[in-house]
Amino acid sequence: MSFVLVRVGAAVLYEAGRGYNDDLVILKSFALSQTQSYPAWRSRWVFILAATGSAVGLGNIWKFPYITGENGGGAFVLVYLLCILLLGIPVMVAEVMLGRRGCQSPVNAMRQLTRDAGLHGFWNSIGWLGVVAGLIILSYYSVIAGWALAYIPEMGKGTFQGAGPLESQIFFDALLADKERLLGWQSLFMVLTVGVVACGVVKGLGVAVRILMPLLFLLLLAMLVFAYRQGDFAGAAEFLFRFDFSALTGRSVLEALGHSFFTLSLGMGAIMAYGAYMPATASIGKTVVTVALLDTLVALMAGMAIFPIVFAHSGINPAAGPELLFVSLPVAFGAMPGGLALGMVFFILVSIAAWSSAISLIEPAVAWLIESRGFNRFSANILLGFVAWALGFGTILSFNDWAGLTLGGFTFFGAMDFLTSRILLPLTGLFIAIFVGWIMPQLAVKDELNGNNSLIYPFWLWVLRYICPPAIGVVLLVGLYDTFAPVG
Ligand code: PHE
Numbered sequence: 204m205s206f207v208l209v210r211v212g213a214a215v216l217y218e219a220g221r222g223y224n225d226d227l228v229i230l231k232s233f234a235l236s237q238t239q240s241y242p243a244w245r246s247r248w249v250f251i252l253a254a255t256g257s258a259v260g261l262g263n264i265w266k267f268p269y270i271t272g273e274n275g276g277g278a279f280v281l282v283y284l285l286c287i288l289l290l291g292i293p294v295m296v297a298e299v300m301l302g303r304r305g306c307q308s309p310v311n312a313m314r315q316l317t318r319d320a321g322l323h324g325f326w327n328s329i330g331w332l333g334v335v336a337g338l339i340i341l342s343y344y345s346v347i348a349g350w351a352l353a354y355i356p357e358m359g360k361g362t363f364q365g366a367g368p369l370e371s372q373i374f375f376d377a378l379l380a381d382k383e384r385l386l387g388w389q390s391l392f393m394v395l396t397v398g399v400v401a402c403g404v405v406k407g408l409g410v411a412v413r414i415l416m417p418l419l420f421l422l423l424l425a426m427l428v429f430a431y432r433q434g435d436f437a438g439a440a441e442f443l444f445r446f447d448f449s450a451l452t453g454r455s456v457l458e459a460l461g462h463s464f465f466t467l468s469l470g471m472g473a474i475m476a477y478g479a480y481m482p483a484t485a486s487i488g489k490t491v492v493t494v495a496l497l498d499t500l501v502a503l504m505a506g507m508a509i510f511p512i513v514f515a516h517s518g519i520n521p522a523a524g525p526e527l528l529f530v531s532l533p534v535a536f537g538a539m540p541g542g543l544a545l546g547m548v549f550f551i552l553v554s555i556a557a558w559s560s561a562i563s564l565i566e567p568a569v570a571w572l573i574e575s576r577g578f579n580r581f582s583a584n585i586l587l588g589f590v591a592w593a594l595g596f597g598t599i600l601s602f603n604d605w606a607g608l609t610l611g612g613f614t615f616f617g618a619m620d621f622l623t624s625r626i627l628l629p630l631t632g633l634f635i636a637i638f639v640g641w642i643m644p645q646l647a648v649k650d651e652l653n654g655n656n657s658l659i660y661p662f663w664l665w666v667l668r669y670i671c672p673p674a675i676g677v678v679l680l681v682g683l684y685d686t687f688a689p690v691g
Contacts, residue, residue: 242403242405243405244480244481245409246482247486249409250480253412253480254299254468254490255412255416255497255501256415256559256560257473257477257559257562257563258467258468259416259419260559260560261557262465263466263498263505264502264553265525265528267502267506268509268527268528269525269527269528271506272522272523272524274452274455275447275451275455276443276521277442277443277444277445277447278446278447278455279450279458279459280444280446282455286459286460287466287467287495287498290460291469291495292492292495293636293666294464294635295491296488297636298469299475299487300652301313301316301478302474303479303487305475305479306479307570308567309334309571310330310331310334313330314327316643322643326638329472329631332470332627332631333475333631336627337472337564337568338587338591339594339619339622340471340564341396342592342598343595343616344560344564345392345396345591346385346389347557348554348557349391350388351557352392353378354529354550355554357374358533358536358543363533363537364543365537365538366533366537367534371530371533371534371537375526385599389592389595389599392557392561393591396562396588397584399411399558400562400566401584403580404566407562408562408563411558411559415555416559420501422555423508426552427504430509433511433512433541434510434511434512434514436511438510439507439509439511439514440507442514443503460675460677461624461625461682465624466498467495470628470631470632470635471564471567473567476570479570488657509527512535512536513527516535532546565588572586597616598615600615601615621682621685621686625682626679632671633671633676636668636672636675640668
């Protein structure tokens with residue numbers, strides 16, 4: 204049986220240990236949600252692997268190295284780490300808490316929490332915005348992940364053997380110009396994603412992350428060892444960890460803030476949906492800190508795997524931007540002994556990271572269709588996979604036929620990326636911080652987080668109330684300003 208009812212059993216223990224008689228509202232909501240047989244992961248570790256799988260993705264291996272390069276290195280890394288600590292972790296705790304408390308898909312979890320506490324239905328938008336953002340992100344995420352898939356056989360075939368930057372650029376441009384090829388790889392990626400999610404929470408997601416995440420760490424470790432032996436490791440360490448504040452601008456700070464959300468998969472319901480499958484006895488705070496640490500570790504490891512190779516081949520600019528991974532790095536692979544095999548390993552790693560994130564992008568919407576619209580897991584996946592796949596055409600075309608077609612300075616892909624990472628994720632994150640910090644009954648929050656026994660709880664609540672909303676608000680406002688008055 205794939206849907207284990209561990210949760211119900213665990214919840215009883217949990218209830219016995221805590222005492223809910225303080226607040227009838229809480230009791231009611233708890234009882235309601237616990238009578239449903241909801242899928243649950245057997246242990247805290249499966250949650251950690253799944254949430255880390257969601258968090259570690261193209262954001263860590265593709266985006267983090269290139270935005271660090273663009274923003275001058277060390278000082279940006281420091282700001283990014285602060286953002287994870289002061290913003291990412293507190294909001295993640297809030298999001299997991301909402302998911303576990305509501306114990307349903309994000310849309311219904313929010314409905315239940317607001318209904319039980321007699322709160323305004325406006326807050327249900329936290330669930331809805333997440334579903335929409337997830338499908339939009341998946342539409343372009345699958346295209347970029349398709350590039351990584353496309354590079355695996357090319358590396359193996361030796362396409363980049365001895366290639367210079369120009370040849371590498373020509374190859375990449377030719378790939379982007381070829382709609383059918385892009386569509387083929389994007390479709391393959393989508394089938395892989397939908398395939399896992401269709402197998403269920405326990406047998407699909409749970410099993411996949413238990414295999415993929417250790418594999419990802421192993422591959423990354425192999426890359427690191429190689430970079431250490433063949434690349435300019437000291438140069439890369441200096442670049443990533445020497446804090447040169449002169450390179451830091453206000454925009455870099457905003458970029459770091461926005462990225463801390465994207466990289467931890469916040470503000471989109473993925474973490475909330477996974478929170479609903481978290482064992483009721485596990486500590487949310489400790490679990491979230493573990494996930495955030497692992498995510499940060501992977502981003503730094505990716506940087507320390509990529510930059511030594513880039514630096515060892517002079518002539519490659521660390522600030523190459525989005526093309527760092529697909530143009531600069533293959534040149535470096537093609538120029539070093541054993542580089543082609545390593546290149547294959549590297550793009551397999553990128554694909555795995557993207558895969559374990561993509562499954563979390565579709566899960567909130569799938570869970571909602573199953574709960575509320577009478578779908579089964581298979582049909583829900585086919586429908587949503589199709590929607591994201593079709594929306595992905597826009598991103599594919601924005602690299603060729605529609606490349607000249609811009610709206611407010613954005614191509615279709617640029618607009619989707621901006622809409623999600625600079626508007627929708629921060630907006631939902633802001634709502635989550637306000638809802639949990641100020642609106643939701645504090646007894647319920649404290650109870651779910653076991654706040655009575657925690658020294659950190661008051662500090663967490665303070666940060667969530669006073670630091671997160673203004674900081675996220677600024678990112679959002681500047682994002683909106685950029686939309687209507689694009690700079691550059
Ligand atoms: N965190 C993922 C990454 O870094 C992207 C993602 C965002 C996944 C939002 C799920 C939800 O690539």
